Amino acid sequence: MFNSLNAQPVDKIMALMQMYREDPRDNKIDLGVGVYKNAQGVTPVMRAVKAAEKVLWDIESTKSYTGLAGDPAYSNALSGLVLGDAKDNTRLSMAAQPGGTGAIHQAVELIKMANPGATIWLSAPTWPNHPSIIKHLGMTMAEYRYFDNATRAVDFDGMIEDLKGVKAGDAVLLHGCCHNPTGANLNFEQWKEVAALLEAKGAIPFIDIAYQGFGDGLEEDVAGVRLIAQAVPEVMIAASCSKNFGIYRERTGLLMTLSANADQAGITQQNLTHLNRQNFSFPPDHGARLVTMILEDDGLKADWMAELEEVRLGMLSLRQQLADELRSRTNSDRFGFIAEHRGMFSRLGATPEQVEKMRVDYGIYMVGDSRLNIAGLNKDTVPVLAEAIVAAGV
Numbered sequence: 001m002f003n004s005l006n007a008q009p010v011d012k013i014m015a016l017m018q019m020y021r022e023d024p025r026d027n028k029i030d031l032g033v034g035v036y037k038n039a040q041g042v043t044p045v046m047r048a049v050k051a052a053e054k055v056l057w058d059i060e061s062t063k064s065y066t067g068l069a070g071d072p073a074y075s076n077a078l079s080g081l082v083l084g085d086a087k088d089n090t091r092l093s094m095a096a097q098p099g100g101t102g103a104i105h106q107a108v109e110l111i112k113m114a115n116p117g118a119t120i121w122l123s124a125p126t127w128p129n130h131p132s133i134i135k136h137l138g139m140t141m142a143e144y145r146y147f148d149n150a151t152r153a154v155d156f157d158g159m160i161e162d163l164k165g166v167k168a169g170d171a172v173l174l175h176g177c178c179h180n181p182t183g184a185n186l187n188f189e190q191w192k193e194v195a196a197l198l199e200a201k202g203a204i205p206f207i208d209i210a211y212q213g214f215g216d217g218l219e220e221d222v223a224g225v226r227l228i229a230q231a232v233p234e235v236m237i238a239a240s241c242s243k244n245f246g247i248y249r250e251r252t253g254l255l256m257t258l259s260a261n262a263d264q265a266g267i268t269q270q271n272l273t274h275l276n277r278q279n280f281s282f283p284p285d286h287g288a289r290l291v292t293m294i295l296e297d298d299g300l301k302a303d304w305m306a307e308l309e310e311v312r313l314g315m316l317s318l319r320q321q322l323a324d325e326l327r328s329r330t331n332s333d334r335f336g337f338i339a340e341h342r343g344m345f346s347r348l349g350a351t352p353e354q355v356e357k358m359r360v361d362y363g364i365y366m367v368g369d370s371r372l373n374i375a376g377l378n379k380d381t382v383p384v385l386a387e388a389i390v391a392a393g394v
């Protein structure tokens with residue numbers, strides 16, 4: 001049977017990580033993989049997570065199953081963090097998922113159950129897992145323009161023009177904040193326009209929020225999500241705790257849906273629970289429990305927020321340092337976008353040849369589309385990257 005299987009394409013980021021590991025140069029710089037790293041190049045366990053784990057060890061009395069949709073306290077706490085005042089419990093259905101990826105996968109399955117003929121619209125570019133999951137589940141997809149390679153900002157006119165082609169019942173995938181891979185984001189006015197357009201079209205916003213707290217702040221980063229939640233009757237939100245709680249391997253995510261009314265929300269909930277049952281029965285609990293403990297305890301929450309803010313400000317200062325270095329080296333403002341982008345990533349707009357040159361000549365590893373992970377830098381490596389960017393003729 002297995003001899004009928006086809007080989008799968010190599011994951012480009014995994015291949016890049018492998019090349020990085022095999023590079024003998026000790027001044028090599030890894031700007032590839034999408035995990036946060038501090039100035040020492042370490043992805044730390046956050047203080048509040050460690051503290052919660054200690055308490056949990058003492059108080060956890062069973063590891064029996066939770067509910068099929070996970071622990072309601074977790075869904076409540078995390079949906080509160082994401083939706084805040086826009087949380088409408090009467091329309092909300094939720095199911096815990098193994099990571100943001102699990103939530104995205106489950107959301108696509110839900111679309112498939114509800115409307116198998118729907119088209120799922122993706123930004124060009126987007127996180128490569130989006131199209132690969134949609135393709136795997138046999139759904140149709142289309143692209144809308146998003147990134148303007150000349151300005152390295154959002155091509156908003158192009159985006160709106162393309163989204164005018166959306167049909168009722170289609171789903172439109174939007175990055176809640178900190179767009180991956182570009183770092184270019186919608187402003188609040190633009191979110192309003194997108195919300196009005198999708199509402200008028202009868203399309204369903206499908207928001208992937210994986211970096212809340214990494215951009216402009218915990219509240220600021222979900223302003224668009226909350227606006228959509230209040231403006232559009234049916235919404236899907238896939239949230240991940242991997243980055244903002246630093247619990248990547250604990251697989252902690254949540255799928256939330258807003259239905260048009262309370263009756264429909266009840267049926268949607270049954271379908272979310274059914275999908276969990278088919279895919280894995282009970283979702284993982286350890287990460288979800290830590291998140292719940294942190295969000296429900298004022299002291300732990302304050303410490304988590306303080307550490308997250310240090311992470312956010314650290315990345316912003318690296319962005320500013322890099323933009324300043326490039327300004328003084330090029331005597332121009334053409335790299336000013338690096339300080340404007342938000343989150344862990346920026347798309348530099350370099351050609352594959354320039355990306356390759358930076359790897360060969362400087363040992364700088366970024367993804368082939370010139371996405372660089374700002375958190376892979378530190379004060380000392382920023383000038384090296386700036387030199388490489390200029391030398392490669394970007």
Ligand code: PMP
Binds near residue numbers: 100101127210
């Ligand atoms: N969405 C985006 C845009 C991401 O970048 C990521 C992480 N790379 C995720 C979702 C989900 O991450 P995880 O499954 O690790 O929670």
